[in-house]
Every structure is written in structure tokens, then in C-alpha cells.
Amino acid sequence: MSSAARNLSLWSGAFITGAFVVVAAVAQFWTPYDPRVLSITDKLRPPSAQHWFGTDQLGRDVLSMIMQGAQTSVGVALVSVIIGMCVGVPLGLLSAARRGATDEIVMRGNDLIFAFPALLMAILITAVFGPGAINAIIAIGIFNIPVFARVTRAGALQQWIRDYTLAARVAGKDPLRISWEHILPNLLGLLVVQGAIQFSLGVIAEAGLSYVGLSAQPPIQSWGRMLNEAQTLTVLAPYLALFPGIAVLLFVLGLNLLGEGLRRRAGRSA
Amino acid sequence: MSAAQLLEVMDLSVAIGAVRILKNVSLEVRAGEILGLVGASGSGKSMTARGIARLLPPTASCTGITRLNGQTLSSKSEAQMRAIRGRDIGMVFQEPMSALNPLMRIGDQVAETVRAHRQISDREAQHLAREMLDLVGLQGEKGALDRLPYELSGGQCQRVAIAMAVVLSPQFLIADEPTTALDVITQAQVLLLLQGLVRSRNMGMILVTHDLAVIAQLADRVAVMHQGEIVEQAPTAEILRRPRNAHSAALLAASELQPKRATTRDGGTPAVLQVRGIVREYPRRRTSLWHRPKPLRAVDGVSLSVYAGETIGLVGESGSGKSSLLRVILALERPQGGEVSLLGGALSSATGATLRRLRRSIQVVFQDPYGSFDPRWTVEQLIGEPFFLLSTPPSNVERRRKVAMVLEQVGLSAADAQRPPREFSGGERQRIAIARALITEPAVIAFDEAVSALDVLIRAQILALLADLAERLKVAYLFVSHDLNVIRAIADRVYVMQQGRIVEEGAAAAVFDSPRHAYTQALVAASPKLAIPGRLTEYLT
Numbered sequence: 001m002s003s004a005a006r007n008l009s010l011w012s013g014a015f016i017t018g019a020f021v022v023v024a025a026v027a028q029f030w031t032p033y034d035p036r037v038l039s040i041t042d043k044l045r046p047p048s049a050q051h052w053f054g055t056d057q058l059g060r061d062v063l064s065m066i067m068q069g070a071q072t073s074v075g076v077a078l079v080s081v082i083i084g085m086c087v088g089v090p091l092g093l094l095s096a097a098r099r100g101a102t103d104e105i106v107m108r109g110n111d112l113i114f115a116f117p118a119l120l121m122a123i124l125i126t127a128v129f130g131p132g133a134i135n136a137i138i139a140i141g142i143f144n145i146p147v148f149a150r151v152t153r154a155g156a157l158q159q160w161i162r163d164y165t166l167a168a169r170v171a172g173k174d175p176l177r178i179s180w181e182h183i184l185p186n187l188l189g190l191l192v193v194q195g196a197i198q199f200s201l202g203v204i205a206e207a208g209l210s211y212v213g214l215s216a217q218p219p220i221q222s223w224g225r226m227l228n229e230a231q232t233l234t235v236l237a238p239y240l241a242l243f244p245g246i247a248v249l250l251f252v253l254g255l256n257l258l259g260e261g262l263r264r265r266a267g268r269s270a
Numbered sequence: 271m272s273a274a275q276l277l278e279v280m281d282l283s284v285a286i287g288a289v290r291i292l293k294n295v296s297l298e299v300r301a302g303e304i305l306g307l308v309g310a311s312g313s314g315k316s317m318t319a320r321g322i323a324r325l326l327p328p329t330a331s332c333t334g335i336t337r338l339n340g341q342t343l344s345s346k347s348e349a350q351m352r353a354i355r356g357r358d359i360g361m362v363f364q365e366p367m368s369a370l371n372p373l374m375r376i377g378d379q380v381a382e383t384v385r386a387h388r389q390i391s392d393r394e395a396q397h398l399a400r401e402m403l404d405l406v407g408l409q410g411e412k413g414a415l416d417r418l419p420y421e422l423s424g425g426q427c428q429r430v431a432i433a434m435a436v437v438l439s440p441q442f443l444i445a446d447e448p449t450t451a452l453d454v455i456t457q458a459q460v461l462l463l464l465q466g467l468v469r470s471r472n473m474g475m476i477l478v479t480h481d482l483a484v485i486a487q488l489a490d491r492v493a494v495m496h497q498g499e500i501v502e503q504a505p506t507a508e509i510l511r512r513p514r515n516a517h518s519a520a521l522l523a524a525s526e527l528q529p530k531r532a533t534t535r536d537g538g539t540p541a542v543l544q545v546r547g548i549v550r551e552y553p554r555r556r557t558s559l560w561h562r563p564k565p566l567r568a569v570d571g572v573s574l575s576v577y578a579g580e581t582i583g584l585v586g587e588s589g590s591g592k593s594s595l596l597r598v599i600l601a602l603e604r605p606q607g608g609e610v611s612l613l614g615g616a617l618s619s620a621t622g623a624t625l626r627r628l629r630r631s632i633q634v635v636f637q638d639p640y641g642s643f644d645p646r647w648t649v650e651q652l653i654g655e656p657f658f659l660l661s662t663p664p665s666n667v668e669r670r671r672k673v674a675m676v677l678e679q680v681g682l683s684a685a686d687a688q689r690p691p692r693e694f695s696g697g698e699r700q701r702i703a704i705a706r707a708l709i710t711e712p713a714v715i716a717f718d719e720a721v722s723a724l725d726v727l728i729r730a731q732i733l734a735l736l737a738d739l740a741e742r743l744k745v746a747y748l749f750v751s752h753d754l755n756v757i758r759a760i761a762d763r764v765y766v767m768q769q770g771r772i773v774e775e776g777a778a779a780a781v782f783d784s785p786r787h788a789y790t791q792a793l794v795a796a797s798p799k800l801a802i803p804g805r806l807t808e809y810l811t
Contacts, residue, residue: 163636164644167706169602170634171656172626182644 010261013196016254020247024070033061035068036219044237053243056226057233062240066247068221072133073251076215077202079137081195084144089191091145092152093183096160097175107153110146118143119208126214136215140205144198151194155187189266193259200255207248223248275337276301276474277442282321282334284314291317291330293498299474301441304465306489306506307478308521311696311725314498315478319444322476323359324351339441357387360435362464364447366427369434370419376430377403377415383434402433406463424588425456429463436467443468443475449484453587453752458796461488480725482525483755483798486510494518510800524730526800527759529779541575542613542713542746543599543632548572549607550594568594570770571608576714581740581747583761583778585754585793591770592750596718599748600634601625613713623661630659633707637719639699643691650687653677653706660710676705679743681735697728701735708743716748721756733760754797758782766790 032052039059047054053062095106122139129135156179159165168178209215210224218225223244230240277299284292292314299305307315320326322336324343336343338358346354355361363369371379380399384390390398400415406429419427428448435443445464449457465488468475477489485492485506492509494502494517502515513519551565568591576582586592597603599610601617610618617628633656636642643652653673657663664672674684680701691699700720707715717736721729737760740747751757757764757778764781766774766789774787785791 163638163642166602166636167634167642167703168644168655170600170629170632172629172659173655185646186644 007261009257010265013254013257013259013261016250017258020070020251020254021074023067024074027064027067027071031061031064031067033064035060035064035221044233046237047239054237054239056229056240057237062226062243065221065226066223066243069223069226069244070247070251072210072216072220072222073203073206073248076133076137076140076206077199080140080144080202080205081198083137083141084148084198085191085195088145088148089152089184089187092149092154093156093179094176095149095153096156096183097179103153106149110149113143113146119205122205122209123212123214126209131214131217133216133220136206136209139209140202143205144202147198148191148194151190152187155190156183159183159186189262193263193266196255196259196262200252200259203248203252203255275299276303276339277322277476278335278337279318279322280335280337282318282332282336284317284321284326284330284332286327286330291498292321295321295334295495295498295500297493297500297503299442299476301474302469302472303491304468304475304477304489306485306492307476307495308480308482308485308492309495310521310727311480312497313495315480315495316446317498318495319446319476319478323355323361323444324348325355353387356383356435356440357438358440358442360438360440360443362428362431362435362443362445362448364450366424366431366451367419369431370427372419375416375418376422379430380433380437383437387438398437399433402437403430405436405467406430406433407459408433423456424452425460428452428456428460432460432463432467436471436473439471441473443473444478445475446478447480448477450479450481454754454793454798455587455796457484457798461798464488481798482510482522482726483800486800487798494521521726522800524726527730527733527755529758529782539578540614542578543576543748544611545572545574545595545599545608546611547608548595548598548605548610548618550591550598550603551606552594568770569598569605572767572770572772573608574765574772574775576746576748578713579740579744579746580763581749581761583757583764584748584750584767585752585757585764586767587752587793590767592767593718594770595767596634596716596748596750600632600716601629626659626661630656630710631713632716633710633712633714634716634718635700635703635707635720637722639696639703639723642703643699645690645692648688648690649673649677649694649702652691653687653702653709656706656710672709673705676708679708679739680705695728697724697732700724700728700732704732704735704739708739708745711743712745714746714748716750718750719752720749722751722753729756736760754782754793755799766793 037060042055042059043057045051045055051061051063053066055061056065091106095103121143122136125139126135159182165178165182168182173181206215206222207224210222211228213225213228215224216222226244227241230244233240275298279295279297282292282295283290295318297305307318309315321332326332334344343351343354370376377396377399380402381392381395384395384398403409403415408426408429422430448464449460452460461484464475467473477485479485489506492504492506493500494509494515496517502509502513502518509518510522513522548569549567549571550569551567554563554566556563572595574582584592598605598618601610601620605618609616612628613631615624615628620628650670650673653676654669657669670687673687677684677686682698682701682705691702694702721732724732733756736747739745747760749757749760761778764776764778765772766781766787768789774781774785774790781790782794785794
């Protein structure tokens with residue numbers, strides 16, 4: 001049972017995540033309608049054969065908007081995870097390799113970032129530097145840094161007590177080289193799992209920021225803004241809120257399943 | 271009743287899937303008797319012990335009849351067995367720390383064992399726990415009942431585990447490698463305690479161990495296991511004198527480490543490794559706001575020298591500072607005082623290119639054959655890692671040729687180079703570690719308990735390999751171990767270390783045959799010997 005359940009969460013997670021990524025990629029070249037074109041005569045059409053997910057108050061095709069919104073969602077979350085990894089992982093490795101004062105400074109710096117409520121700070125950053133996708137990426141990315149730094153440091157410390165790191169030092173390698181050659185490759189599994197989890201948190205954060213209008217600006221589509229605009233029309237056209245809501249939910253669910261599946265698989269091989 | 275068998279095992283067979291782990295194991299133990307169960311790792315000795323207590327993995331299938339004092343254990347349900355374990359069968363395992371709950375005071379742990387089996391008041395249980403801890407020799411400890419496992423040494427923890435095993439006065443005790451994790455003096459004390467309990471309470475005991483010397487000291491009879499079968503069963507003295515079975519003979523031969531004949535060294539040659547007055551201190555945790563705590567002095571003014579081609583033994587208990595000293599000698603840590611010089615160069619203060627050049631001449635083999643290798647690297651990459659120390663790294667062809675050469679030197683084949691370390695057994699991995707140490711053609715190789723994790727047969731092979739390599743390559747060894755028998759078998763000269771200082775040094779034969787320092791005398795006395803069956807020295811009691 002456990003083995004099948006493990007595969008189920010891994011494969012269903014991979015399938016859902018993969019589907020969203022494919023949709024985002026397709027939207028780059030093709031959508032059923034151009035979501036930038038307004039057509040007041042077609043406004044607020046319920047789902048039909050022509051418009052699968054219906055149209056909004058300006059007559060735009062909701063399916064096309066969701067497809068382009070997936071691009072924003074994937075893009076912002078992915079880049080912010082990459083930022084978090086690129087800064088956090090080296091910091092964690094450095095912290096574990098040097099210990100002492102370096103460790104103290106890095107980890108207390110992490111605590112400082114952790115001490116702020118992430119979403120509120122993201123709102124502050126985008127409010128100060130202006131709304132937009134780039135600033136949303138930076139704001140979310142900053143809060144990924146301490147997460148990756150901690151995970152990396154904890155994993156690295158476990159390896160620093162192993163004899164192969166001592167053997168590498170006897171072979172004349174300095175701690176930074178050992179971190180790169182021995183520690184990091186053995187941490188990749190751990191980081192991929194954490195990456196999937198941070199990715200899903202990034203999707204939620206992006207939806208939150210765009211809901212309050214601080215992420216991508218029109219004409220770039222985003223799920224959060226679709227939800228915001230649908231809010232006033234809930235009674236008239238409930239499907240307007242339903243489809244972007246389901247998109248966020250399903251994508252986050254898929255990423256969490258993927259993360260859980262990867263975590264179990266990593267645990268089994270270790 | 272006294273002559274009757276206390277424990278009878280008939281045709282015990284265990285299989286996991288299609289693999290037969292035990293094949294028709296039959297044995298008997300009388301009251302007051304200690305049966306030693308020996309064999310190489312994987313021979314099924316632990317499985318036999320677990321089979322008797324029915325503590326087998328859930329996937330195992332088990333047949334055969336086990337009778338303890340007339341009641342048939344093999345037909346009992348799991349619930350009934352749970353009541354029997356502890357009450358009728360006590361068990362002691364190898365790792366005392368993991369047998370205890372780290373968050374529970376030891377008095378409560380012993381009392382809890384009692385209350386799990388008997389309807390008894392908290393007060394009475396505590397009283398019984400106190401009596402029991404007194405019995406296992408923790409009475410001198412102030413407030414022993416209130417201490418937590420981490421406050422105790424390994425030996426003390428094992429005493430607590432024994433107290434828990436015997437508190438309900440079981441008739442039978444199963445001890446699975448109870449002293450393997452302990453150092454010699456503690457080992458002797460714990461063995462004496464077990465022996466005393468069995469004799470005074472007329473219990474039966476099965477002692478599982480890979481160490482024939484421990485058996486020789488303690489067991490009345492021995493059962494030798496090989497690939498899931500008992501190949502020979504006889505009184506201890508008889509097996510030690512003339513083993514009938516080839517496997518018992520092999521085990522005995524591997525255990526009887528022959529003292530090394532000291533090689534004569536040329537007078538006048540300077541030492542390859544010279545250690546002078548090393549002091550290594552570690553900061554202690556601050557406990558007072560105002561006073562900086564005095565640092566812990568792990569190594570306190572140690573000097574030693576190693577000459578070309580010579581094997582030096584460094585003996586001492588855990589905590590004596592051997593490992594700290596070794597880290598300084600390997601230039602992994604800097605000493606607070608003193609100097610290490612290697613081939614005339616100051617290793618302990620060297621930096622940069624000088625350090626790299628000197629490091630080529632000293633390499634190391636660690637204890638744990640499983641933790642010494644990056645699991646993602648191939649054997650060739652691992653063995654070639656010290657090439658990093660060369661100023662011009664060898665070409666790929668050259669590299670491959672050298673790796674193949676050292677692999678063959680340590681008795682592996684060149685074809686093994688592309689495999690990952692997980693495909694090798696413990697003994698083979700230790701050979702790979704030796705190959706890695708040889709690759710830069712060092713003048714000195716340090717061994718940190720390098721054969722302690724291996725079973726006797728493999729240990730004998732590795733020691734033979736090392737002796738052969740020393741002869742052929744004229745490389746010097748610095749062999750650190752707590753096992754006197756191993757040091758005796760390999761070392762020309764010996765240093766004995768206690769509490770950070772060298773307390774005795776000299777030729778191996780002289781130090782072990784006529785130790786002068788009280789600590790060396792205690793070590794030698796506590797070290798189990800094959801020769802005197804059934805007698806632990808009174809010296810320790």
C-alpha cells in the first residue's frame with residue numbers, strides 16, 4: 001500500500017504540475033482568443049462551446065486569460081525559487097563549512113528575515129518600489145533565501161561529520177572545494193524537494209500579491225487579479241471566480257503532491 | 271532439576287522470503303551455564319538469539335521448537351511472548367545508549383520495566399529499581415536513580431540496561447554483543463558483572479559475540495555458527511585447544527593474533543614523523559556570566575617519533591585524546607603548543623604549497639568503512655582524490671594506471687575502479703581506503719581504529735595485508751586503537767595514552783609483557799585473552 005501511495009502522490013503531482021507548465025508554454029504561442037481584445041457584445045457569457053470557461057465583464061475569453069495567467073504564475077514562482085536557491089544554498093554551504101562567526105552572522109541574518117511576516121513584507125516592498133512582476137519576484141525570492149540556507153546548512157552539517165569530508169581534507173582540499181565537490185551533490189535530492197515546496201508557496205504568494213494589485217500589471221494576465229475583478233460579480237457570474245480559483249488550488253495541490261512524493265522517494269533511497 | 275536443560279532449542283529455522291537464514295539450529299543451555307555463540311558477521315548468531323525471543327522481523331518465517339524451563343515458547347502468541355520477554359527472558363544489546371529512553375531518569379526506566387509486568391506500587395517499584403542499580407554497581411553514584419542516560423558513560427548505560435534485563439529475575443539472559451561498543455577496561459567490568467549475575471542467580475545465558483577472546487573468558491560452552499548452521503558445539507576449553515570443524519579452526523586462527531616480531535631499524539636515521547610537545551585544547555561551554563571557562567586540554571604535551579618503515583601503536587581508551595592527537599598530526603587542526611614535523615618539514619605550521627607538499631607524505635585510513643567514502647563517487651575517483659595534492663595532476667591514462675596498481679596492491683582488481691563504494695563489503699571498503707592512502711606513496715599512514723569495525727576473519731586478512739604492504743613498500747604506520755591484541759599483532763613500538771598524556775612507551779613486547787605504569791597494567795589485565803578459558807582476572811574487582 002505504502003509503495004503504491006508513494007507512487008500515486010509522486011506521479012499525480014508530476015502530472016498536474018507538468019500540465020500547468022505545458023499550458024503556460026502553449027500560451028506563449030497560442031490561446032483560443034486574444035485576451036487583450038475587448039468585445040463588449042460578448043460580455044459575461046456563461047461557459048459554452050465557443051468559450052469553455054465563459055467570458056468576463058469586458059467580453060474577454062476566461063480560458064485564454066487563465067492560460068496566460070499560468071505563465072505569470074509559473075514565471076514568478078520559478079524565478080523566485082531560483083533566486084532563493086542561488087543565494088540561500090551558497091550561504092548554507094558557507095555557514096556549515098566555516099562554522100563560528102560566519103555561521104552566526106549568516107544564521108542570525110536568516111532569523112531577521114524570518115522575523116517579518118513574508119506576505120506583509122512583500123506588500124511593503126512592492127508598495128515602495130512600485131507594483132510589477134519583477135518586484136513581486138524579488139519580494140518572494142528574498143523570503144526563499146533563508147529557507148534554502150537553513151535546509152542546506154542542516155544537510156551539510158550532517159555530512160561534515162562523515163569521514164569522507166575528513167579524507168578530502170587530508171587530500172588537501174579546502175572546505176569550499178569540499179562543499180562543492182562532495183556536499184552539494186549529496187544535497188541535490190533535498191534541494192529539489194524543498195524547491196517544489198517553495199514553488200507552491202510562491203504560486204500562492206503571487207496570487208495574493210496580484211489580488212491586491214501589486215504583482216504583474218495589465219495587460220499581463222494573472223490569476224489573483226482575475227479573482228479580484230470577479231469578486232464584485234460573484235452573484236452575476238460565479239464562474240468568473242470559480243475557474244481562476246480552481247487553477248490556483250489545483251496547481252498548488254499538484255506541487256505539494258510532487259514535493260511529498262519526491263521527499264518520500266529521497267527518504268527511501270537514502 | 272539442576273541437571274535438566276533450562277533452554278532447549280530444536281531445529282530452529284528462519285527464512286526471509288526464499289533466503290534461509292537459519293538452518294535447523296539446535297542448542298541447549300543449563301541453569302547457571304553460559305553458552306557462547308560465535309561466528310563471522312552474517313553467520314546467523316544474532317538471528318538465533320532473536321529467534322529464541324521471537325523478536326524476528328515481521329517478514330521472517332520461523333519453524334522449530336523452543337522450550338524454556340518446560341514451557342514451549344514457539345507455540346505462544348505474541349501477547350504471551352510480550353509477557354515472557356523481560357519476565358522470563360532478559361535481553362542486553364550492543365548499543366546501550368539506544369536501549370535507554372534519553373528523556374527518562376534511569377531509576378524510572380528500571381521501575382517502569384517492573385510495572386509493565388507486575389501489579390506493584392510506584393514506591394515498591396522504585397525500591398526495586400534502587401536495589402537493582404546497586405546490584406549492577408551503580409550504588410556509588412550519588413543520586414544514580416535521578417540521572418539521565420546522557421549523564422552516564424557507555425559502560426554505565428550498559429549497566430543500566432543489564433539492571434533492566436534482570437530486574438524481574440528472569441531465568442534466562444540473552445546478551446547480543448554486550449561489550450562490543452565499550453573499551454577494554456569497561457568491557458572486562460561488564461563481563462564480570464554478567465558472569466556474577468548468572469552464577470549467583472543460577473540463570474542461563476547466551477552470549478552472542480564475534481570475539482572468541484570474550485568467549486574464552488566467560489563461556490562454559492561454545493557453539494560456532496557458519497552460514498546459518500551450528501557447525502560445532504563443545505566446551506570452551508576443548509574448542510580452544512582443538513577445534514574439530516574447519517570453520518571453528520579458521521575463526522580461532524583469525525582470533526589468535528600472533529605478536530609481531532619487532533623489525534630492527536637502522537640506527538642513526540632521522541625520524542620520518544616527529545611530534546614534539548603537542549598541546550591541543552578545546553573551549554568549554556560557558557557556564558558563568560563572568561568567568562571564561564578553562565579550556566579542556568585533550569592533548570597535554572605529547573611527543574612521539576615514527577621512523578621509516580616502522581609500525582607504531584598508539585593505545586588508549588576512548589576519551590584519552592588519541593583522536594585529537596591524530597587530527598593534529600594530520601594537520602586537520604592546529605595545536606596550541608608544540609610542533610609536528612614530517613620528513614624535516616614543519617607540518618603543524620605549514621600553509622599553502624608547503625602544506626600540500628607535506629600532506630602527500632602522510633595519509634589516513636578511518637574506522638568506519640561505510641562513512642569514509644562519498645556515496646556518489648566511483649572507486650577510481652575516490653582513490654584518485656589525493657592526486658589533488660600533486661602540483662601537476664596526472665593525465666587520465668596515468669591516473670587510471672596508478673589506481674589500477676594500488677587496487678592490485680590491496681588485493682582488489684583493476685576492474686573494480688568504475689564501481690561505486692556501496693557495491694563493496696566492509697572489508698573490501700577498508701582495502702579501498704588503504705588504496706586511497708597509498709596512492710601518493712606516503713612515508714606514513716595513520717590508521718584510526720581501522721580494523722575495529724571488522725569481524726575477526728576480515729580483520730586477520732586486513733592485518734596480514736598491512737604487514738605485507740609495510741614490508742614491500744617500506745611505509746611507516748601510526749596505528750591508533752583501543753584493542754591491545756591488534757596493536758600487539760602489528761606494532762613494533764607502542765605508546766600508551768591516558769588523559770591526554772603518554773604514560774608509557776617502548777618496544778611492543780616489553781610494554782605488553784611487563785607493563786610498568788599502573789594504567790598500562792590495568793589495560794593489559796582487562797584485555798580479553800584467548801589462552802585462559804573461563805577466568806576473568808580478579809585484578810579489576
